[in-house]
Amino acid sequence: MMPIESILAFTLASVLLSLAPGPDNIFVLTQSALYGKKSGVLVTLGLCTGLVVHTTAVAVGVAAIFQTSVIAFTVLKVVGAMYLLYLAWQAFRASAQSLEASGSVVRSNGALYRRGIIMNITNPKVSIFFLAFLPQFASPEHGSLAVQIFLLGGIFILVALMIFCAIAFLAGALGDWLNSSPRAQIYLNRIAGTVFVLLALKLVTASAYGT
Secondary structure, three states: OOOHHHHHHHHHHHHHHHHOOOHHHHHHHHHHHHHOHHHHHHHHHHHHHHHHHHHHHHHHOOOHHHHHOHHHHHHHHHHHHHHHHHHHHHHHHOOOOOHHHHHHHHOOHHHHHHHHHHHHHOOHHHHHHHHHHHHHHOOHHHOOHHHHHHHHHHHHHHHHHHHHHHHHHHHHOOHHHHHOOHHHHHHHHHHHHHHHHHHHHHHHOOOOOOO
16 A cells, blocks of 8 residues: 555646646636636546547557657657647637537537547657656555556546636636627637647657657
8 A cells, every 4th residue: 555645746847737837727728718617627627538548558568659659659659649639630620609609619629538548648758757757756666666657647637627617717707708799709719729839849859868
């Protein structure tokens, strides 16, 4: 059994990491501001589902492949960058419209959820981050390492879920204002598109050992 001190330290570190500006919380912020808090929550659920995949990968050692295989790392990050550029293209060509209609017709609940999953699992940096971060708080002295990794991953996912949902609700409060301001919608779509392009550039230029 892991000592409570290690669990508390890991939880605090997870809170700080989730609050730090990064691709995932920026993604939730822009989607919530554009399409409402419900959309942000659905994207958050997708992102957290992706974290389950990364946690499992670390627990079974698959993530180590991305540290040792340049080809595997490169392929996955290029796929992720292409998806982000696709989202940027959608954002740049979007016109002002009712956010309510936009959310229900253009982007279904399933589509928003899948968007979050794809955004997360196509970023190999997450697997490598988990591979470097989670084992620091695990020890063979406290039982099965795989069980400890799953426990730590679960804590991180729960923390991220709560913080990202809070971001979604705060950013979603912009929805009413955006519905009454077509020009603001267009500007925010362009900002979102720019963010997606920058995230794609950051991802495609990332190295397995850098930041």
